[in-house]
Amino acid sequence: MADFDIAIAGAGAVGMSCALWAQMRGHKVLLMDPEPPGSGTSYGNACTLATYACLPVNDPSVLTSLPQLMFSRDSPLSLSYAHALRNPRWMLSFLANCRAAPSRRIAGHLADLLSHADAGINPLIEAAGAGDLVVERGQLSVWSTAAAADAATAGLERRRALGVPWREVDPEEALEMEPGLHLPVKRAVHFHAARHLRDPLEFITRMHRAFTELGGTTLWAKAEMVRASDTGVELQAGGQSLTAGHAVIACGAFSKQIEGAGTQKLPLGTERGYHVMYEGEGHRVTRPVGWGEAGFYAVPHAKGLRLTGTVEIAALDAPANPRRLDYLVRKGAEMLGSLPDPDSDWLGYRPTMPDSLPVIGRSPQSDRVIHAFGHQHIGLTLGGITGRLVADLAEGRQPNIDLAPFAADRAFA
Numbered sequence: 001m002a003d004f005d006i007a008i009a010g011a012g013a014v015g016m017s018c019a020l021w022a023q024m025r026g027h028k029v030l031l032m033d034p035e036p037p038g039s040g041t042s043y044g045n046a047c048t049l050a051t052y053a054c055l056p057v058n059d060p061s062v063l064t065s066l067p068q069l070m071f072s073r074d075s076p077l078s079l080s081y082a083h084a085l086r087n088p089r090w091m092l093s094f095l096a097n098c099r100a101a102p103s104r105r106i107a108g109h110l111a112d113l114l115s116h117a118d119a120g121i122n123p124l125i126e127a128a129g130a131g132d133l134v135v136e137r138g139q140l141s142v143w144s145t146a147a148a149a150d151a152a153t154a155g156l157e158r159r160r161a162l163g164v165p166w167r168e169v170d171p172e173e174a175l176e177m178e179p180g181l182h183l184p185v186k187r188a189v190h191f192h193a194a195r196h197l198r199d200p201l202e203f204i205t206r207m208h209r210a211f212t213e214l215g216g217t218t219l220w221a222k223a224e225m226v227r228a229s230d231t232g233v234e235l236q237a238g239g240q241s242l243t244a245g246h247a248v249i250a251c252g253a254f255s256k257q258i259e260g261a262g263t264q265k266l267p268l269g270t271e272r273g274y275h276v277m278y279e280g281e282g283h284r285v286t287r288p289v290g291w292g293e294a295g296f297y298a299v300p301h302a303k304g305l306r307l308t309g310t311v312e313i314a315a316l317d318a319p320a321n322p323r324r325l326d327y328l329v330r331k332g333a334e335m336l337g338s339l340p341d342p343d344s345d346w347l348g349y350r351p352t353m354p355d356s357l358p359v360i361g362r363s364p365q366s367d368r369v370i371h372a373f374g375h376q377h378i379g380l381t382l383g384g385i386t387g388r389l390v391a392d393l394a395e396g397r398q399p400n401i402d403l404a405p406f407a408a409d410r411a412f413a
Contacts, residue, residue, distance in 0.1 A: 002232045004030040006394050007244035009223035009237075009258060011037040013045075013200070013380045014372055015250035016207045017387030020124055023216045025391050030244065031211065032237050034222045038204030041252055041348040042379060044275045046297040046308050047200055048139055048288045050381045051118065052164045052191040054111035055155050056356035057271070057311060057376070058097040074331075076295025078324060080314035090269050091313075093354035096413035104158070106355055109405040111162035113358075113382060116401060120385025128206035130197075135300075137287035139194040142174060142185050148293045149187035156189060166191045180284040182337040183291070196288050199302040200380055223251070225259040228366035246394045248370045249363075250386075253316055253351040255373040262363035263371065267412055270316050271350040271376060274324045275308035276332070276342035277301070284336050294331045304343070307332040320347045352376040355413065360386055360406040362393060370394060371408050 006022045008015050011033035019031045031037075068075065084091045097106065125131060143149040159166065166189050174188035175181055197203050212218065221238025226247050233247040249261045253270045256263045278284075282300045289298045296309030307328045312321060325345050333339055353359065353374045363369035372390050375382050385401075392399045404410070 002243040002245050004028050004217070004242065004244040006030070006246050006248060007032065007233070007235055007242065008248040008250055009033070010250035010252060010255070010373075011035070011208070012040050012042040012250070012252055013038065013204060013383040014252070014375060014386050015248070016204050016211070017121070017124055017383035018248050018250055018372055018390045019216060019387075020127060020207050020211045021387035021391045022394065023211050023214045024123070024127060025395070027394070029211070029216045030219060030242065031216060032219045032221055032223045034220055034238075037208040038201045041350060042204060043201050044273070044308060044346040044348045045200055045380050046288055047196045047198070047299045047301060047306065048297070048381070049117065049121065049195045049197070050139065050378055051114050052139065052159060052166065052194055053378050053381065054107050054114055054159060054162055054164060056097070056103060056106045056110060057352075058094065058103050058106055058356050059155070060098055060100050060103055061151065062098045063095065073323075073327075076310045078310070078312040078314070078321065080312075080318065083313065083315045083318070087269065090267050090354050093267060093412050097355045102355070102413055106357060107158060107162060109357055111164065113385065113401065114378075115163060116385045117381050120388045121381075121383065124207060124384050124387070125203075128203065128210045130203050130206050133198045133203050134195055135198060135287070136195050138190050138192040139196070139288045139290065140174065140178060141189045141191070141290045141292055142181065142183070143187045143292040144183045144185065145293060146186050152187065152292055164191070165193050178285055178287070178289055180336055181289070183335050196299065197380070202302070223258050226261045226369060228260070228368040233368045246368050246370055248372055248390055248394075250372040252373055252379070253349040255351065255371070262365040262369055262408065266359065266408060267354050268374060269352050269354065270314070271352045272312040272314055273308065273348050273350055274310060274312070274328060275306050275346045276325060276328050277304055277306050277344045277346075278339055279304040279343045281305035281339065291331070291335055294335070296328060296331065298332065298335060316349055350376045353412070358382065358386070358406055359408050360389055361403045361408060364409045
């Protein structure tokens with residue numbers, strides 16, 4: 001007999017969701033991570049359950065405005081040229097998926113998955129006793145120039161066509177909703193069905209507590225190797241050898257580092273994201289507010305104000321880029337008026353495939369190995385439904401969502 005029914009590598013939002021779903025289903029589950037649950041990339045997110053976030057980073061506007069995005073100091077996108085030259089296939093595939101037809105296809109697949117997000121995460125919120133962390137005030141997106149406001153129309157209508165609810169609010173109402181805004185508002189949209197968490201790390205911590213109370217086991221070590229057979233998998237982690245019926249790879253941007261997991265040849269890249277925190281300034285906004293042109297969010301967090309977002313295409317092990325942090329500080333002051341110096345800052349690694357779709361499904365090498373990574377900006381939002389799908393796969397059930405678009409061996413442009 002195997003030591004465990006299911007062994008899960010990675011304790012971020014996705015891995016922790018997989019572990020709790022499997023434990024709730026009555027399985028004997030092992031969770032492996034050298035760091036505390038939620039302390040990695042999941043720690044620094046925008047706190048938003050972004051069920052509206054079906055438009056991929058792969059957007060045609062990236063192609064039309066690429067020089068400005070790459071060279072302007074006011075760009076929400078930063079690109080390491082050395083990294084791009086070392087990874088030309090990933091970059092070319094990413095850009096190919098920015099064409100109109102692939103971008104529309106990707107948005108459709110993301111919208112389908114996101115339509116199940118609440119059904120995936122709500123049982124976890126209940127199991128973790130985390131209802132007090134959930135705030136139902138929606139998300140407000142604003143644009144400060146007429147040109148950007150007009151350019152947003154196509155994306156908003158695409159969202160509506162894909163079933164994402166939103167309502168237009170006039171600039172006066174937007175400033176009534178969020179009187180802390182100091183920028184000119186030319187257009188505003190309220191995604192009223194969205195929610196946010198007051199503290200995502202606390203949510204993941206409570207999920208881990210519930211997992212443990214239900215009988216789950218945690219090994220504070222990095223999964224290093226997976227070897228699958230017809231009857232199960234052998235794993236090496238922290239110098240220990242363990243066996244399980246199934247292994248789940250949910251290590252985010254680090255998922256390629258596990259030998260034998262069927263991940264090493266996948267085009268998994270990294271969108272590096274940053275945040276700055278201002279303790280005691282959480283009153284500046286009452287819900288997540290996104291500034292369209294600037295590509296970041298102002299978020300009320302239990303510990304203060306968090307400014308988070310932007311995209312940096314660079315190596316996983318590259319040092320933090322101070323220009324990205326300066327951008328958030330500078331733009332935050334434009335958005336909300338004078339702010340004190342930030343109390344802390346952070347760099348995280350969003351795991352991203354060149355088509356912006358996650359990898360969810362059985363490894364092409366073995367049905368005993370299940371992949372669950374690559375959720376880019378929306379790991380917190382999609383963690384719950386991913387966990388439910390992973391439990392289905394481990395049990396041999398047919399998921400109620402078509403997983404073909406998320407298969408590891410899908411075609412990349």
